Amino acid sequence: MLRRRYLLSGLLLLAILGIWQAVASLPGVDHLTLASPGETWRALRDDSHLLFSNAATTLLEVVLGLAIAVGLGAAAAIGMHLFRPLRDAAYPLLIGSQAIPVVVVAPLFVLAFDYGIGPKLAIVALICFFPVTVNLIDGLRSVEPELVKLMRSFGASRLAILRKVELPSALPYLFSGLRVAATVSVIGAVFGEWAGADRGLGRLVLLGINQLQTPRVYAGVVILMAMALLLFAAASLLQRIAAPWSRAELPA
Amino acid sequence: MTSSLEAPAKEPLSSSKATIVLEGVARRYPARRRRDEPVAALEGVDLEVREREVLALVGPSGCGKSTLLEVVAGLQDADEGVVSALGAADAQGRRRVCAYMPQRDLLLPWRDALGNAALALECRGVPRAQACRRAAPLFERFGLARFERARPAELSGGMRQRVAFLRTLLAGRPVLLLDEPFAALDAITRAEMQEWLAGALADEPRTAVIVTHDVREALILADRVAVLSARPGRVVAELDVPEARPRRRREVAADPVFAALEQRAMEALGC
């Protein structure tokens, strides 16, 4: 079953690469806008040191930003779950936060902080906060009312119900949120670097565009995709370790 | 037999004073939409349960059996009438003397059987490790030996029900309220579990109210059977069951006294 899954993924990837190569070799295709898979591969190989040292910076931004989003998101979700008025008041703001045009505010963040890692973390956290918080709130509320009733009949305190029943039940939901957050986090880091940075894959890609190094741009994008995939897989793996009773989505 | 469960009943055995008293109890659920009528689940229920008596509550589906049990357990308040359990008339006081076992086992999937059984103890403030140590010796007696580490998904329906019952018992309350403990089981397992529960209640005497659909089950388990009418539920018949517990299923099935009782219960149910 699993083998077939990977086989199909591989075949699809090959097909896409084939089409990509074919389109890139059509006469009249501008090599400044479209690099072929071969050229991309050569860029990956020749600039590997440059690419991967910048990727490390971006990965650090993403992972730290995600950690902040999970910490703040968990606190917000638990707070909103325990205090109904807080949820009623804060939920619209939470949704509103998703409408903030990150591309536009990113430069403001850079102005407010500096060129360092701070604004990138803020942007990644801003994007990832929403899926984490909303999923965790849903998870906390998904507990069967019967179970809460049972806990009350055992004389459990509100906090004991949260700890022993609601949080464990919400764990699979948290991981669903984390998987969504993991994939969008990479975009967040790139936006942050575009707004102003002295290193990182996003900055490298931007420079590559300005300097017409198209294959390097494509190589950077490929690495960003791989990063998102890796983070998604890591979230799934973490779920299997932390919540083995729930079924984690298989990583691609 | 020395019990490894703390015996919660301080009162002398076989006294006939009432442990649970319901007088004129009514419970109405508010209507979901404004133009609907409220749902009257219980109306004018009078009932007494004596100490260490096992009372079976039978009635048609939807007649308010679960509601009645939750009212006694202090998980809901009656809209009218008086409810008291061991003298406690307020919901919080009733919660402290009653252990309630819901219609479904509601075991926590992330805990093993031992951890699930220990849950009620933990809620009383006993640390996890200690709660498990206290629950462990009972696994043998309840036919669960070697399944301490199994997760609920790995247990059979009957075993899950035994774990749920053990958890309820470990709440250490003098009154047990069991809501259709075997409804989800197949007929063979249910027959086994009925005798098993009859034995467990003989080992661990408690005041108990057991809700069931099944008159035969009521006659195996109970000292007395109360029959509820269709909604809104009220008590339409009370039948004393002769002969000492625990009873065996086969005896109950063969004995004409029980057959006559079953007949009367079915008549009261309108069957």
Ligand SMILES: Nc1ncnc2c1ncn2[C@@H]1O[C@H](COP(=O)(O)OP(=O)(O)OP(=O)(O)O)[C@@H](O)[C@H]1O
């Ligand atoms: N939370 C609720 N809100 C509104 N109506 C309810 C609620 N709980 C129960 N009812 C209604 O009250 C009536 C009695 O319900 P209850 O669950 O007590 O019946 P029951 O005798 O336990 O039924 P069953 O044998 O199917 O378990 C039913 O008609 C049900 O629709």
Ligand SMILES: [Mg+2]
């Ligand atoms: Mg019911």
